[in-house]
Amino acid sequence: MLRYSAPLCLTLLFLTGCPPSSPEESSPSPADKAADSPAAQQPAEDGAAAKQAEAKGPLPAPPDVAAAPTDATTTESGLAYKVLTPGTSTEKPSATSRVTVHYTGWTTDGKMFDSSVTRGKPAVFPLNRVIPGWTEGLQLMVVGEKTRFWIPGKLAYGDTPRRPGAPAGTLVFDVELISFEAAPPPRKAPPMIAAPPDVAAAPADATTTESGLAYKVLTPGTGTDKPSSTSTVEVHYTGWTTDGKMFDSSVARGQKISFPLNRVIKGWTEGLQLMVVGEKTRFWIPGNLAYGETPARPGAPAGTLVFDVELFSFQ
Incomplete structure (x- = not known):
């Protein structure tokens, strides 16, 4: 199924920060809400690290893993915690801080x-x-502190997680806060590129295919070969809705995009096979070849979409 996604990133992860409007069909994000596990953003272990971890084996659960003890503090949300080792600082992270931690997680059965x-x-x-x-x-911790948390299912992955393999119910974590830093400033929005004068409808000198895709060559190419439906292409593009609003542009981002033609909206798969380098x-891509007249995904551009595309290479 063709899906609306962030700009043509073939392996979209939840930290990309890409703007959401390009013609790509991509894999779903690896997180239901925000992250798969607290370590979801860590790179895959190399062979040596994996063997080392396997050799160490699982760490034994603490004696109070089944439930928070009476000397633990419980917040209004139901989160329980107990400081194991006091920290050396006074400042605490914010909800957007980038933290460096060591942690271990157990289910309540140890x-x-x-x-x-x-x-x-x-x-x-x-x-x-x-x-x-x-x-x-x-956000309750300071640098150097080690704390044990009893996190109820509603603040973790749920009592019946939607994601296969996610731990269910209350989870217990020992966390040591090594350092933290402020979140980086938000990315600036890319500059808007003015819509062409014929954005509202294909002009009389445009060619229309049997599917309803209309196109007009703006600059002739230098090649003779054309991509196939499975080629990986490198392009610059800008997209507008027919009222002239730009919704996505690799040109504005200053970075060409590469992607396979069988992973994009139908209008792109068909149209780029007509181009040469x-x-x-x-x-002018009608809704039935794009995201539809009433897109299923929130925020996806509806109806006919207009794209200027420059083909740099393909393989």
């Missing part, structure tokens, strides 16, 4: 399901991209 400690490498992530229990809990073409 089974360890994740640990940066056994991997031998601290985890680094922004606090607004993890489970709610972590976002709340780590060096060519710049304008396409």
Whole structure:
């Protein structure tokens, strides 16, 4: 199924920060809400690290793993915590801080399901991209502190997680806050590119295919070969709705995009097979070849879309 996604990133992850409006069909985000696990953003272990973690084995659960003890503090949300080792600082992270931590997680029956400690490498992530229990809990900590958290299912992955393999119910974490830093400033919005004068409808000198796709060559190309439906192409593009509003542009971002033609909206798959390298073409893509007249995904551009596309290469 063709899906509306962030700009033509073939392996879209939840930290890309790409603007949401390009013609790509991509894999779903690996997170239901914000993150798969507190370590979801860590790179895959290399062979040596994996063997080392396996050799260490799971860390034993603490004696109070089944439930928070009476000397634990419980917040209004239901998060319980107990400081194991006091910290050395006074400042605390904010909800958007980027933190560096060591942690181990267990289910309440004592089974360890994740640990940066056994991997031998601290985890680094922004606090607004993890489970709610972590976002709340780590804002209570200072650098150097080690705290145990009992996070109820509603602040973790739920009592019946939607994601296969996610740990269910209350989770227990030992977390050591190594450092934190302020979140980077938000990215500036790309500059808007003015719509062409014929954005409202294809002109009389445009060619229309049997599918309803209309196109007009703006700059002839230098090649003779054309991409196939499975080629990977490198392009610059800008897209507008027919009322002249730009919704996406690799030109404005200053970065060409590469993607396979069988992973984009139908109008792109068909249209780019008509192009040669060096060519710049304008396409009027009807809704049935784009995201539809009433897109299923919130924010996807509806109806006929107009794209200026320049083909740089393909393979």
